[in-house]
Amino acid sequence: MAGDSDLIVNVELLVSSESSLKTIKNEFEGLDKRKDSMEKEWGSGQIADAMSDFVDNWEKYREELLGSIETVQKLVTSTIDSFTGLDKELADSTRKGKK
Template identity: 30%
Template sequence: MAGEGDYTRLDLDAIKSMGTGLGNIKKAFDDIGKLDKYSDDFGHAGLADKFGDFADNWEISREKLTKEVDALAQIAKAAGEAYEEIDHQLAEAIRSAQDPKKREK
């Protein structure tokens, strides 16, 4: 990043939190019931038909969105874990380089 030296700074907590949050959104979409159960409540056949069309479109869109949100959640979780592992490995390499006993091995 410009002005910050030759390194990249990542907020691992934010990345992990994003994965958790997206997982929660996916779960909320999964828990939404089908909207067509409300068709009888409209009292007018034309309005009920229009709502039925909306409900069908919503179901298709919700399924697509749920899959995409789930994929993003998995990516964010995996990225957080991978960056954390890299951070631990780099820290260990620095500690080893600074410890004369380990350098002799």
């Protein structure tokens, strides 16, 4: 029957993607905590100032990326829910039709 379908959904890939997006989101959310611990590694002077400026600038873009990651994660979750729900409905109606 799957060969007759025009639409094939790899739910395992979607679930894996959802998990990966959660992991990436968690990593991005924790990045701001690392700045303070890394400052001593930068030394002093111009390099430390440049790194600090970079981290501060990165904060803005990190927030934008977090928003995008969260949006994609919600879309993937919604897609999983929709297709698994539809698959269940079709299976249930097929079973009822065979009785």
